[in-house]
Amino acid sequence: MSEGVDRAMRVLELLAREPAQLGGVAADLGVHKSTALRLLQTLESGGFARRTDGGWTVGLRLIDLAQQALDSLDVRAVARPHLAALGRDCGHTIHLAQLVDDDLVYVDKIEARGQVRMYSRIGRTAPLHASGVGKAVLAYRPQLTRLVEGGALPAYTPATISDPAALRAELATVAEQGWAADDGEFEPLITCVAAPVRHADGSVTAAVSVTAPTVVATLADLRHLLPQLLATTQQISRDLGWSGP
Amino acid sequence: MSEGVDRAMRVLELLAREPAQLGGVAADLGVHKSTALRLLQTLESGGFARRTDGGWTVGLRLIDLAQQALDSLDVRAVARPHLAALGRDCGHTIHLAQLVDDDLVYVDKIEARGQVRMYSRIGRTAPLHASGVGKAVLAYRPQLTRLVEGGALPAYTPATISDPAALRAELATVAEQGWAADDGEFEPLITCVAAPVRHADGSVTAAVSVTAPTVVATLADLRHLLPQLLATTQQISRDLGWSGP
């Protein structure tokens, strides 16, 4: 474990939240100002941090590298045009989430018209038991389902499914119908429908969702979009080499 | 200068390009495998690197932090809905580039329908003398123009303006007409029109462009979109607090 590198990551976590002055960085790390300064100077030399009027902020090289890493994800590259088309057709926010180890991470997002604020952001994880994309993936991964059921099922809203038996029943329904819904289970007043994306070998490691605030579209409204959603995820799956049902 | 942190940044540069095995990382850094392994383990503990079947790759925490840093850019948040609307209206790729110190960096991009490959990517810098957004910013920043003219003006294509006097004349035209064009000056067969974005104090530190391959739209075609582009950049400027001409 490298102490300097650990500190550097903590600095970047801090600066991503908001710019900070040297004294604030030193205090946050619990080191002398000269130590913090040298660390920031090193990060600056690599483009990972930069100076602003107010102090220090995240450097653009970090942003460039992150974008490069995102662009190299196969699923995202293949899915992008399909997601864009679906977004144009239905006018709602579209998400693509991919399983990474045991976490489901948003890797693409087509935002709807108008300023709709929601939790999801590229790079953030989706709760497996309390999101449409999460349930759309869990329904086809029994081993991961057991892992999730064996852990805590936090109740984010009154609608969250926190009972393992209820979750199992819900996932059986999802598997049967081929899609999942989220009716305010993670964020109140945000609903979505989601469907799984299959890899060439048929395994499910990603999912797509159509999401909207309930003032814009109710779950019933979104269900009308299931044909387009399913067509989209099947097309993405075929483009990934899946030979179909 | 922290050697460990410097190495960590170099590892991330490597992994963003493509996943690598431990031996490859050690060789690239010029250190022992045990040293490289400990460094990777540290990065993994912070979520900046993760293991894959093939070795090591960039971790999703890095992507999340980068997205968070992007989301905190005022210009981007304000501009986003306007760029989306412009993209819908004209059907071409829209860029937002912001000046950071003396570099102009793409901070947002609305991609057109269809798979159009071009150099620009969020996080990458645009060449100031050889791009529409670059010239749209330079035209209003005499000091930066002097800096650019005093340096090299690389010729990326036969159309690149490499002569300082010719660039000065071009920038005078841009200032007069209020917009810039790029007719294959950076990438052959890629054209755009661009206009500056003003901050509350009237200064120019960002620009928006409408870009297309010439097989899709010629420069003459894009010029027809100038009214919408100018309306968009003026609206963004007003939303940033600019009181107008």
Place this chain on the structure above:
DNA sequence: GCAACCCGTTGCGCTCAGCGCAACGGGTGT
């Protein structure tokens, strides 16, 4: 089935990279 090879990994002794301290220059506020 066995040997050779390569991978990732860990414990440990040694040393120099990185630490905090003290001092500095500069800007701001009273």
Place this chain on the structure above:
DNA sequence: ACACCCGTTGCGCTGAGCGCAACGGGTTGC
């Protein structure tokens, strides 16, 4: 003019981090 705070640098000291040697495991070739 003085006090305060900021960012910054040189330097002596020490423990964090280095490479080495050895390990376990998987794969390949014979």
